[in-house]
Amino acid sequence: MNTNQSQETATVAVENVGGITETSVTLPAGVTVLAGRNATNRTSFLHAIMAALGSDDASLKGDADKGQVELAIGDETYTRQFTRQNGQVTTGGDPYLDDPTVADLFAFLLESNDARQAVARRDDLRDLIMRPVDTDEIEREIERLTSERERLQDELDELDSLKSDLPGLEEERRQLTDDIEEKRTELERVEDELEAQDADVETQRAEKQELEERLADLREKRDTLEEIRYDIETEKESREELRAEKRELEDELDDLPESPAADQQELEETIERLRSRKQSLEADVDELQSIVSFNEDQLDAATDGGFTALDDSGSVTDRLVADREVECWTCGSTVETDQIEATVERLRESMQEKLADVREIEDELADVKAKKREGEREQQRRESLERELEETDDELERTADAIEQLTDRREDVTAEIEALEDEVEARDDETYSEVLDLHKEANQLEYDIGRTENELERVEEEIADIEDRLADEDDIEERLAAVREDLKHERTKIERLERDAVDAFNAHMDDVLARLGYENLDRIWLERTEQSVREGRRKTTKSAFDLHVIRSTSSGATYEDTIDHLSESERNVTGLVFALAGYLVHDVHETVPFMLLDSLEAIDSNRIAALVEYFEEFVPHLVVALLPEDAQALDDEYRRVTDL
Numbered sequence: 001m002n003t004n005q006s007q008e009t010a011t012v013a014v015e016n017v018g019g020i021t022e023t024s025v026t027l028p029a030g031v032t033v034l035a036g037r038n039a040t041n042r043t044s045f046l047h048a049i050m051a052a053l054g055s056d057d058a059s060l061k062g063d064a065d066k067g068q069v070e071l072a073i074g075d076e077t078y079t080r081q082f083t084r085q086n087g088q089v090t091t092g093g094d095p096y097l098d099d100p101t102v103a104d105l106f107a108f109l110l111e112s113n114d115a116r117q118a119v120a121r122r123d124d125l126r127d128l129i130m131r132p133v134d135t136d137e138i139e140r141e142i143e144r145l146t147s148e149r150e151r152l153q154d155e156l157d158e159l160d161s162l163k164s165d166l167p168g169l170e171e172e173r174r175q176l177t178d179d180i181e182e183k184r185t186e187l188e189r190v191e192d193e194l195e196a197q198d199a200d201v202e203t204q205r206a207e208k209q210e211l212e213e214r215l216a217d218l219r220e221k222r223d224t225l226e227e228i229r230y231d232i233e234t235e236k237e238s239r240e241e242l243r244a245e246k247r248e249l250e251d252e253l254d255d256l257p258e259s260p261a262a263d264q265q266e267l268e269e270t271i272e273r274l275r276s277r278k279q280s281l282e283a284d285v286d287e288l289q290s291i292v293s294f295n296e297d298q299l300d301a302a303t304d305g306g307f308t309a310l311d312d313s314g315s316v317t318d319r320l321v322a323d324r325e326v327e328c329w330t331c332g333s334t335v336e337t338d339q340i341e342a343t344v345e346r347l348r349e350s351m352q353e354k355l356a357d358v359r360e361i362e363d364e365l366a367d368v369k370a371k372k373r374e375g376e377r378e379q380q381r382r383e384s385l386e387r388e389l390e391e392t393d394d395e396l397e398r399t400a401d402a403i404e405q406l407t408d409r410r411e412d413v414t415a416e417i418e419a420l421e422d423e424v425e426a427r428d429d430e431t432y433s434e435v436l437d438l439h440k441e442a443n444q445l446e447y448d449i450g451r452t453e454n455e456l457e458r459v460e461e462e463i464a465d466i467e468d469r470l471a472d473e474d475d476i477e478e479r480l481a482a483v484r485e486d487l488k489h490e491r492t493k494i495e496r497l498e499r500d501a502v503d504a505f506n507a508h509m510d511d512v513l514a515r516l517g518y519e520n521l522d523r524i525w526l527e528r529t530e531q532s533v534r535e536g537r538r539k540t541t542k543s544a545f546d547l548h549v550i551r552s553t554s555s556g557a558t559y560e561d562t563i564d565h566l567s568e569s570e571r572n573v574t575g576l577v578f579a580l581a582g583y584l585v586h587d588v589h590e591t592v593p594f595m596l597l598d599s600l601e602a603i604d605s606n607r608i609a610a611l612v613e614y615f616e617e618f619v620p621h622l623v624v625a626l627l628p629e630d631a632q633a634l635d636d637e638y639r640r641v642t643d644l
Helices: 002-009 042-053 101-106 114-121 125-130 136-200 202-255 261-303 337-427 429-469 473-516 568-585 605-616
Strands: 010-016 020-027 028-037 066-073 074-084 088-092 325-327 332-337 521-535 536-554 559-560 595-596 621-626 637-642
Touching: 020 042, 020 637, 042 066, 042 074, 042 101, 042 202, 042 621, 088 261, 101 114, 101 568, 114 125, 114 521, 114 568, 125 536, 125 568, 136 429, 136 473, 202 337, 202 429, 202 521, 202 605, 261 337, 261 559, 332 337, 332 536, 473 521, 473 568, 473 637, 521 568, 568 605, 595 605, 605 621
Parallel strands: 028 621, 028 637, 595 621
Antiparallel strands: 010 020, 010 066, 066 074, 074 088, 325 332, 521 536, 536 559
16 A cells, blocks of 8 residues: 555545445545435445455445446555346456455444454454464464574584584694605605615616606506595495485485375365355355345335335325335335345345355365465475485496496506516615615605695695684574574564554553543453463463453442443444454554444444544544434534435
């Protein structure tokens, strides 16, 4: 909703909706009073506004095939169309709200409104206040945040473990560096001795050259052998990682619940059954809408003097008499209009009950669809895991083949080294004995230096990786703190909403009672309590709202009374204030700038005026349907509409 729209003038144009043939009404910000007698289309106009705002509680005029409501606020226009085809009424257009649930509960306060009637019917007030809250979504968010908190905590725990590893790695790096320096120093010494020996055996250079070639071959073969050993270790490590990965995949696969095709088929059948039931109920609602609209039209015609009927002799009957009797257009008997209005109201209530059934089925349908989607996701995950397992098995087989090939090659190279060593030994004589030993020592030192340098490189990479990971520690701690705060917020969201609702009701009820001045009625207040209830085999704690009524005697003594002893006027006021508390707690004014009121006849005129003045403080557009005598008590500055 555009927040700037809340204080702008609105225009509502209605055509063939409810009992209205055609009308257009301007609604300035503030209070608009629809003044008139019963059956003068005031309630039909309120239903039309509700339709434009997104509610389903409106009907097409009984004698029309098409109708619409258009709501213009500022530069924006919202529409709702009704079309009758083959006895069924369908709706379309672009209404103000995508989801009217909260507005239906706390903004459209007609006589049958659930929040308004909750006190009189002794309904569960807590459940009604919490009805718009998606508690399942809150639970899902709590689970998501809990998982995220555990993941971040695991990361921090891992970083703590890495911190403890760092000193040992740094000490290992120092020792390896010292070891390399020592070996290089030793290699320099050996090479110096070899240079000295070379001067003594200059005359036998040819033999020495051949020996050096064999020694070079020996060094090369030893390097090759080390590379093979390294490759074997790498493949073995890879094999262990693949085995671990395979175990994880198998564990995850075992943890997945079975989702046979039969279960999915059963869910699909349930979805189809619920859809059929919903369509049937919607057809009933359309039919009831048509019946209500037809009877409202006939009642309007009768009370406006436009309805005439023939008596047994065929003469035209007198117009409506003072007791407001008319000839029933269904059975032909003479009845009071109040009886017909009561029947129409019962039809409306039946329509509301069926709409409630539709909403329940929609909720159940959403749950079943979600369960079906979850089953499909699990099946997809199962298939993905099975593919990954197959790929892992293939990779394990490849690794085993590689290890086998490398092992065979290692044996071949080892045999070649032994043959070279034998050949070198065979050439050994007194002249070259010391040279040969020095060459062997140099070869071994070079090999040891290369191996130690590789080990040093591994340690330094591990240290660098740990230091990189530790650089993220502050960021992870900040994210963990934020997740903990979000988790705390989600876990207390429902409790906060309950407490806010109780506080809002109590504060506004005190203010309203002070303004309305009911005799010996001191206070009506809500108390949030905790109750132990059984869910299946376990007991759990559930919150509830208890309504208290406090009265006082003529002597000033106070006592607690019951809801049953409240007058009709007091019950009506209490229900309206409860609805206002829901309106404020759920911030309804931020999504819909209207509140609609009717059927206030049980409250006397002066108190209606005080109540409207109080509600005006919280509602951008307050539209009230009143009898003419009640409307006279309201502020003359309020916009009044008398012709619909």
